[in-house]
Amino acid sequence: xxxxxxxxxxxxxxxxxxxxxxxxxxxxxxxxxxxxxxxxxxxxxxxxxxxxxxxxxxxxxxxxxxxxxxxxxxxxxxxxxxxxxxxxxxxxxxxxxxxxxxxxxxxxxxxxxxxxxxxxxxxxxxxxxxxxxxxxxxxxxxxxxxxxxxxxxxxxxxxxxxxxxxxxxxxxxxxxxxxxxxxxxxxxxxxxxxxxxxxxxxxxxxxxxxxxxxxxxxxxxxxxxxxxxxxxxxxxxxxxxxxxxxxxxxxxxxxxxxxxxxxxxxxxxxxxxxxxxxxxxxxxxxxxxxxxxxxxxxxxxxxxxxxxxxxxxxxxxxxxxxxxxxxxxxxxxxxxxxxxxxxxxxxxxxxxxxxxxxxxxxxxxxxxxxxxxxxxxxxxxxxxxxxxxxxxxxxxxxxxxxxxxxxxxxxxxx
Amino acid sequence: xxxxxxxxxxxxxxxxxxxxxxxxxxxxxxxxxxxxxxxxxxxxxxxxxxxxxxxxxxxxxxxxxxxxxxxxxxxxxxxxxxxxxxxxxxxxxxxxxxxxxxxxxxxxxxxxxxxxxxxxxxxxxxxxxxxxxxxxxxxxxxxxxxxxxxxxxxxxxxxxxxxxxxxxxxxxxxxxxxxxxxxxxx
Amino acid sequence: xxxxxxxxxxxxxxxxxxxxxxxxxxxxxxxxxxxxxxxxxxxxxxxxxxxxxxxxxxxxxxxxxxxxxxxxxxxxx
Numbered sequence: 058x059x060x061x062x063x064x065x066x067x068x069x070x071x072x073x074x075x076x077x078x079x080x081x082x083x084x085x086x087x088x089x090x091x092x093x094x095x096x097x098x099x100x101x102x103x104x105x106x107x108x109x110x111x112x113x114x115x116x117x118x119x120x121x122x123x124x125x126x127x128x129x130x131x132x133x134x135x136x137x138x139x140x141x142x143x144x145x146x147x148x149x150x151x152x153x154x155x156x157x158x159x160x161x162x163x164x165x166x167x168x169x170x171x172x173x174x175x176x177x178x179x180x181x182x183x184x185x186x187x188x189x190x191x192x193x194x195x196x197x198x199x200x201x202x203x204x205x206x207x208x209x210x211x212x213x214x215x216x217x218x219x220x221x222x223x224x225x226x227x228x229x230x231x232x233x234x235x236x237x238x239x240x241x242x243x244x245x246x247x248x249x250x251x252x253x254x255x256x257x258x259x260x261x262x263x264x265x266x267x268x269x270x271x272x273x274x275x276x277x278x279x280x281x282x283x284x285x286x287x288x289x290x291x292x293x294x295x296x297x298x299x300x301x302x303x304x305x306x307x308x309x310x311x312x313x314x315x316x317x318x319x320x321x322x323x324x325x326x327x328x329x330x331x332x333x334x335x336x337x338x339x340x341x342x343x344x345x346x347x348x349x350x351x352x353x354x355x356x357x358x359x360x361x362x363x364x365x366x367x368x369x370x371x372x373x374x375x376x377x378x379x380x381x382x383x384x385x386x387x388x389x390x391x392x393x394x395x396x397x398x399x400x401x402x403x404x405x406x407x408x409x410x411x412x413x414x415x416x417x418x419x420x421x422x423x424x425x426x427x428x429x430x431x432x433x434x435x436x437x438x439x440x441x442x443x444x445x446x447x448x449x450x451x452x453x454x455x456x457x458x459x460x461x462x463x464x465x466x467x468x469x470x471x
Numbered sequence: 472x473x474x475x476x477x478x479x480x481x482x483x484x485x486x487x488x489x490x491x492x493x494x495x496x497x498x499x500x501x502x503x504x505x506x507x508x509x510x511x512x513x514x515x516x517x518x519x520x521x522x523x524x525x526x527x528x529x530x531x532x533x534x535x536x537x538x539x540x541x542x543x544x545x546x547x548x549x550x551x552x553x554x555x556x557x558x559x560x561x562x563x564x565x566x567x568x569x570x571x572x573x574x575x576x577x578x579x580x581x582x583x584x585x586x587x588x589x590x591x592x593x594x595x596x597x598x599x600x601x602x603x604x605x606x607x608x609x610x611x612x613x614x615x616x617x618x619x620x621x622x623x624x625x626x627x628x629x630x631x632x633x634x635x636x637x638x639x640x641x642x643x644x645x646x647x648x649x650x651x652x653x654x655x656x657x
Numbered sequence: 658x659x660x661x662x663x664x665x666x667x668x669x670x671x672x673x674x675x676x677x678x679x680x681x682x683x684x685x686x687x688x689x690x691x692x693x694x695x696x697x698x699x700x701x702x703x704x705x706x707x708x709x710x711x712x713x714x715x716x717x718x719x720x721x722x723x724x725x726x727x728x729x730x731x732x733x734x
Binding site: 240241242244393394395396397399400430432433434435436 | 664665666667668669670671672687688689690691693697698699724726
Binding site: 501502504506511512513516517583584587588591646647650651652 | 669671672673674675678679686688689690713714716717719720721
């Protein structure tokens with residue numbers, strides 16, 4: 058496709074201004090992509106790109122929010138001299154979280170930006186093997202994109218199953234190695250020893266798309282929108298109260314109320330918002346001025362994470378909704394680790410007894426105790442995330458907990 | 472001298488069968504994760520291991536003494552390759568087969584940390600083949616089979632293993648099974 | 658002086674209780690029988706007075722779920 062590149066003079070590329078960055082090309086095809094962004098600077102010096110990424114403050118958009126440049130540096134420095142010890146880069150578009158849709162939207166509408174980021178991450182780490190792991194619909198879009206260009210033929214596509222933990226980093230490595238997408242025990246970081254023992258970078262597809270933009274336009278451009286502690290833009294998936302998983306690109310550090318308003322939600326009719334998805338935490342409707350940044354969300358136990366917002370309308374009981382989510386999460390255990398297999402259903406059921414009403418006043422403490430028992434005791438963070446969610450439920454809906462224990466629900470008036 | 476080897480061979484054969492029976496019982500006990508006989512769990516595991524090693528030493532003496540005994544007509548090849556023997560090739564072959572399994576079980580047991588749990592576990596399941604084969608070998612090849620003390624001993628061995636197998640298959644076998652939501656996937 | 662830390666592979670652990678016998682009261686059993694160290698998850702710092710017991714636990718764990726490693730950066734990615 059070099060003919061297309063040549064018809065687009067480099068000078069014609071203007072960095073996207075404002076918040077519309079990842080989808081600025083307007084269409085998924087290569088010509089639109091190159092017309093808007095120009096070719097990926099694959100020849101960029103690794104040190105320069107790593108420096109720009111560090112200065113940009115880009116963090117992972119898969120949930121954990123780990124600094125992207127650190128991950129790449131770790132894999133680069135762990136690389137051995139042979140092809141068998143060269144790093145592996147995996148673009149993770151699994152998105153097992155049911156309330157998230159941004160990775161699918163991104164792969165369907167801007168696959169070339171993700172591929173650019175993947176190839177740049179491979180170049181900067183010296184990777185000899187490159188994968189893209191996602192669901193079948195997304196892979197079809199990526200396959201079309203790869204066919205349009207010559208430099209991405211080596212990208213290996215791996216199909217991800219659709220369940221909650223299938224996108225967890227060690228489950229991704231396990232899926233590619235063995236076909237079974239379940240988390241595994243790690244004594245060293247994947248960036249040191251991952252796929253087949255090689256240094257492995259598992260990076261969310263949105264993160265890689267931002268890498269492709271930072272490589273082109275630099276850190277200063279990246280930080281020209283957003284806040285100091287949440288620079289650039291991030292994709293959000295917003296649902297609840299009549300809205301079903303709308304994906305928007307928002308500036309970092311946007312107040313929750315503005316994000317919710319952007320998809321047409323009436324923030325005066327909400328009880329709370331679940332921030333960060335099912336492994337996240339509730340923010341009560343009284344606090345919707347809170348910004349989507351690690352610093353602002355920390356008091357709630359939440360993180361911007363994968364940019365998932367679930368609004369709970371004021372006609373719903375927060376406890377009842379939380380019991381449903383806790384039970385779902387208990388059912389999503391990969392059934393490997395004893396404390397998770399046994400602890401999550403136990404915790405969900407005690408929470409259900411709190412919600413059912415009229416139970417012992419000691420039940421909330423039992424939920425807290427079980428949360429403490431499961432936290433940190435799994436191969437992956439599924440028990441930790443579930444415990445965090447349940448603890449947040451008890452805290453944010455504390456008044457409802459007291460009412461339910463007294464046999465009354467303030468929401469349903471029963 | 473030949474008589475001595477013969478007697479040694481017979482005695483070590485019977486004693487090793489008893490010790491392997493105890494090993495199987497302790498193995499099942501170890502798997503249940505319960506302390507027993509006044510011993511903590513880790514001690515049950517250690518006794519299981521040490522009794523199995525003692526039984527192995529005895530079975531090596533059993534084989535070596537019969538190799539040295541001209542009456543047994545055992546050749547070196549019969550020690551490892553089953554069913555080639557000159558006398559009672561089938562029953563002797565069962566002994567050879569059981570001996571091979573013992574060697575595999577002991578080697579994988581000692582190298583457990585090297586070979587990893589899946590390989591160790593796969594081979595260790597063959598304990599349940601080794602023990603009955605050893606019993607059949609005793610029944611078919613044992614010179615004292617007609618004697619009531621050996622019959623009583625075999626009945627005790629087989630009976631105890633059958634009882635523990637029934638316990639092994641029961642719902643209350645694993646400690647803490649009653650509190651667990653379900654067994655984790657293995 | 659290096660500090661030792663006991664790593665528990667939860668995908669292998671079956672809660673058989675050998676480590677909790679050897680390393681009590683550092684490790685106790687939760688209500689399902691799995692080992693638990695107060696305040697710690699998968700990596701439990703081992704005081705030097707417990708290192709010998711920790712080595713025994715590693716050697717005897719029927720599921721090979723334990724490893725003793727020298728404490729370095731948090732072992733997570």
